[in-house]
Amino acid sequence: MPGPLEGIKVLSFGRFLSGPYAAMMLGDMGAEVVKVETPKLGDFARFAGPHRDGISSYFLSINRGKKSVTLNLKADRARKIVGRLAGKADILLENFRPGVMDKLGLGYGTLHRQNPRLIYASISGFGYTGPYSKRPAVDMIAQGMGGLVSITGEPDRPPVRAGYSIGDLGASLFASTAVLAALHERSRSGEGQWIDISMMDCQVALCENACARYFATGEVPGPVGSRHPLFTPFQVFPTLDGYIVLIAMEDGQWKTFCRAAGREGWIKDEFFGTNEARLTHYDQFLDEMNALMRTRSTREWTDLLDARGLMCGPVNNIEQVVRDPHVQARDMIVEVEHDRAGRLKVVGTPMKFSRTPCRIDRACPDLGAHTDEILKSWLDLSDDDLNGLRDEGVV
Amino acid sequence: MPGPLEGIKVLSFGRFLSGPYAAMMLGDMGAEVVKVETPKLGDFARFAGPHRDGISSYFLSINRGKKSVTLNLKADRARKIVGRLAGKADILLENFRPGVMDKLGLGYGTLHRQNPRLIYASISGFGYTGPYSKRPAVDMIAQGMGGLVSITGEPDRPPVRAGYSIGDLGASLFASTAVLAALHERSRSGEGQWIDISMMDCQVALCENACARYFATGEVPGPVGSRHPLFTPFQVFPTLDGYIVLIAMEDGQWKTFCRAAGREGWIKDEFFGTNEARLTHYDQFLDEMNALMRTRSTREWTDLLDARGLMCGPVNNIEQVVRDPHVQARDMIVEVEHDRAGRLKVVGTPMKFSRTPCRIDRACPDLGAHTDEILKSWLDLSDDDLNGLRDEGVV
Numbered sequence: 001m002p003g004p005l006e007g008i009k010v011l012s013f014g015r016f017l018s019g020p021y022a023a024m025m026l027g028d029m030g031a032e033v034v035k036v037e038t039p040k041l042g043d044f045a046r047f048a049g050p051h052r053d054g055i056s057s058y059f060l061s062i063n064r065g066k067k068s069v070t071l072n073l074k075a076d077r078a079r080k081i082v083g084r085l086a087g088k089a090d091i092l093l094e095n096f097r098p099g100v101m102d103k104l105g106l107g108y109g110t111l112h113r114q115n116p117r118l119i120y121a122s123i124s125g126f127g128y129t130g131p132y133s134k135r136p137a138v139d140m141i142a143q144g145m146g147g148l149v150s151i152t153g154e155p156d157r158p159p160v161r162a163g164y165s166i167g168d169l170g171a172s173l174f175a176s177t178a179v180l181a182a183l184h185e186r187s188r189s190g191e192g193q194w195i196d197i198s199m200m201d202c203q204v205a206l207c208e209n210a211c212a213r214y215f216a217t218g219e220v221p222g223p224v225g226s227r228h229p230l231f232t233p234f235q236v237f238p239t240l241d242g243y244i245v246l247i248a249m250e251d252g253q254w255k256t257f258c259r260a261a262g263r264e265g266w267i268k269d270e271f272f273g274t275n276e277a278r279l280t281h282y283d284q285f286l287d288e289m290n291a292l293m294r295t296r297s298t299r300e301w302t303d304l305l306d307a308r309g310l311m312c313g314p315v316n317n318i319e320q321v322v323r324d325p326h327v328q329a330r331d332m333i334v335e336v337e338h339d340r341a342g343r344l345k346v347v348g349t350p351m352k353f354s355r356t357p358c359r360i361d362r363a364c365p366d367l368g369a370h371t372d373e374i375l376k377s378w379l380d381l382s383d384d385d386l387n388g389l390r391d392e393g394v395v
Numbered sequence: 396m397p398g399p400l401e402g403i404k405v406l407s408f409g410r411f412l413s414g415p416y417a418a419m420m421l422g423d424m425g426a427e428v429v430k431v432e433t434p435k436l437g438d439f440a441r442f443a444g445p446h447r448d449g450i451s452s453y454f455l456s457i458n459r460g461k462k463s464v465t466l467n468l469k470a471d472r473a474r475k476i477v478g479r480l481a482g483k484a485d486i487l488l489e490n491f492r493p494g495v496m497d498k499l500g501l502g503y504g505t506l507h508r509q510n511p512r513l514i515y516a517s518i519s520g521f522g523y524t525g526p527y528s529k530r531p532a533v534d535m536i537a538q539g540m541g542g543l544v545s546i547t548g549e550p551d552r553p554p555v556r557a558g559y560s561i562g563d564l565g566a567s568l569f570a571s572t573a574v575l576a577a578l579h580e581r582s583r584s585g586e587g588q589w590i591d592i593s594m595m596d597c598q599v600a601l602c603e604n605a606c607a608r609y610f611a612t613g614e615v616p617g618p619v620g621s622r623h624p625l626f627t628p629f630q631v632f633p634t635l636d637g638y639i640v641l642i643a644m645e646d647g648q649w650k651t652f653c654r655a656a657g658r659e660g661w662i663k664d665e666f667f668g669t670n671e672a673r674l675t676h677y678d679q680f681l682d683e684m685n686a687l688m689r690t691r692s693t694r695e696w697t698d699l700l701d702a703r704g705l706m707c708g709p710v711n712n713i714e715q716v717v718r719d720p721h722v723q724a725r726d727m728i729v730e731v732e733h734d735r736a737g738r739l740k741v742v743g744t745p746m747k748f749s750r751t752p753c754r755i756d757r758a759c760p761d762l763g764a765h766t767d768e769i770l771k772s773w774l775d776l777s778d779d780d781l782n783g784l785r786d787e788g789v790v
Contacts, residue, residue: 166557
């Protein structure tokens with residue numbers, strides 16, 4: 001059974017992360033994703049290390065399953081070809097800086113005239129409107145300006161970023177949602193539209209709870225380490241061999257934990273007996289808990305507490321994640337086939353459909369590997385046409 | 396012009412964050428979202444502080460624009476009503492623990508028989524399959540088990556969480572994308588389907604780059620503070636009055652930075668002149684940069700560097716975010732109308748559609764405020780019917 005987007009054609013422009021990741025999500029769901037790249041060079045992400053068998057692991061991880069078409073966008077004929085491709089496409093995704101596609105003559109206004117059904121999404125650092133719209137940005141800028149960095153990390157320590165590139169990926173996820181909503185709308189109106197996604201906007205949207213607290217109280221939320229600001233225990237503790245997340249703030253959970261841990265005395269303790277008491281005496285509570293939790297391994301604790309229905313889990317490093325039996329059982333680590341390098345591991349998709357499951361089986365394309373295939377199948381070009389384009393450096 | 400999902404009916408079950416946030420995204424785009432809640436109590440998120448004018452800011456921030464219908468799911472008649480509502484709905488979202496909806500007789504199998512067109516998405520900690528499927532989870536568990544915590548924070552310091560609840564919100568965003576892909580597929584097949592979203596899966600998917608590096612090298616990525624592992628400067632630095640994100644690792648950017656900062660001598664410096672040299676002598680580089688960056692305020696630095704086209708930005712706290720002129724210009728802070736409390740501020744949507752823009756103008760519903768409206772308009776119940784249901788404690 002093909003994925004839910006089987007038959008949908010996507011054109012993807014841009015480099016690195018936000019646009020390509022969104023396009024990959026559509027491709028995972030069965031869309032035919034054509035990645036347009038500069039001849040000879042391609043997406044700069046192809047040069048991002050580490051490489052294995054000559055393939056950038058970075059590029060592979062966000063471009064699996066796509067088709068690569070080279071077009072030299074500085075050439076008139078290449079831009080005309082893009083116009084014709086856009087005439088066949090359902091969705092165009094791009095993550096250039098605002099203005100770049102317009103300067104190339106490939107802005108929404110132009111392509112919409114050629115294909116009124118085209119859904120065109122632009123992802124940029126700050127969006128197309130507002131005072132910062134011309135400023136460049138990368139993930140860290142969006143994380144910093146959008147508020148995430150200010151609430152991440154330990155109090156009284158330097159700011160830290162979230163470990164994955166959520167400044168980019170947040171924009172990818174809102175963009176994928178938005179283009180599919182526009183696709184639904186098109187099924188009734190027959191018309192496409194333009195979607196303007198700003199990485200900074202997306203960070204503000206994800207800071208909803210911190211903003212809500214600020215609106216309600218006027219207090220500025222700060223970083224809280226691994227703690228929940230209102231509940232305890234609801235955080236990370238050290239163990240004999242690593243770290244564990246433990247959630248046991250409700251009275252019943254706390255009682256269960258104390259019994260499992262051999263600390264029955266804490267159940268009715270004046271300092272530790274209630275969530276409020278523990279918050280009030282937090283420093284002392286933390287010292288005692290740290291000492292207690294360090295007496296057993298993470299696995300011993302999770303086995304003990306899990307059997308009693310408590311919410312807990314190891315802090316897994318990346319090796320533990322990819323080897324985790326549950327992660328494996330959920331097909332979150334899959335192998336894809338690369339023409340030259342054979343089978344390569346990538347992360348799977350979390351979008352599990354019962355009737356039209358995603359199929360992830362192809363690796364990332366070599367640069368321009370599908371130029372002929374796509375220009376023939378979408379535009380009916382002949383071998384002669386393609387040889388001419390190649391001679392002129394258009395593809 | 397209505398939003399792109401105008402006319403789509405969504406039923407939302409569950410509490411707190413992941414399901415309700417996904418449902419809110421659909422509502423922001425024009426869908427009619429009916430939140431089904433327990434009579435008298437409602438979603439526990441209504442009790443999450445801080446409160447203002449008796450309204451939970453937490454509840455408001457993820458339930459604006461929805462309609463609240465109370466149904467006592469322990470009563471047979473209530474469950475039959477849910478079946479009839481599902482018969483009218485396009486999408487059902489729920490984030491109970493696996494098995495809860497089944498036990499209520501409201502699992503996908505049952506509701507699909509009543510409405511083969513229904514798209515039904517279940518968000519849970521670990522999904523419906525795999526060894527952990529019965530385990531409970533909250534945001535911190537997903538962040539910890541899914542790998543994010545292990546790559547967030549400072550090296551040689553305790554693990555920290557990402558400051559917002561991306562364990563939940565990541566699942567919301569993959570769920571919103573997936574249900575809309577299924578909606579597209581339904582427009583051709585006429586059939587709905589079930590979507591199984593696991594919070595842990597979503598974290599693994601977002602760790603794509605860390606996993607890719609591990610697959611390529613076998614090295615386990617660790618936390619990197621605010622640094623990029625391969626490029627420098629590409630991180631946060633302290634200033635006279637706060638922190639700044641600065642990206643200037645390419646030779647041209649570095650030259651521009653050195654000139655702007657009055658450090659021309661660093662351009663060809665043996666230790667600092669190239670990205671590789673700076674990485675090799677990172678400790679010394681960091682000391683010198685910290686001293687330099689502390690000589691000016693964040694605003695002075697961003698004005699100076701921004702004028703030269705360098706990528707930089709302040710580390711904004713939440714107050715600075717919501718007051719930022721760009722955030723305001725992008726309508727990322729909007730006011731919604733609450734029946735009792737008047738106008739309240741919430742965060743806007745980052746999904747900006749050119750032809751069918753989102754409209755965010757209503758606050759969160761009081762508990763059960765739309766029971767009569769929805770049961771009359773979706774199911775043609777009469778006032779007598781409703782009085783009967785109310786007398787029996789069904790609604």
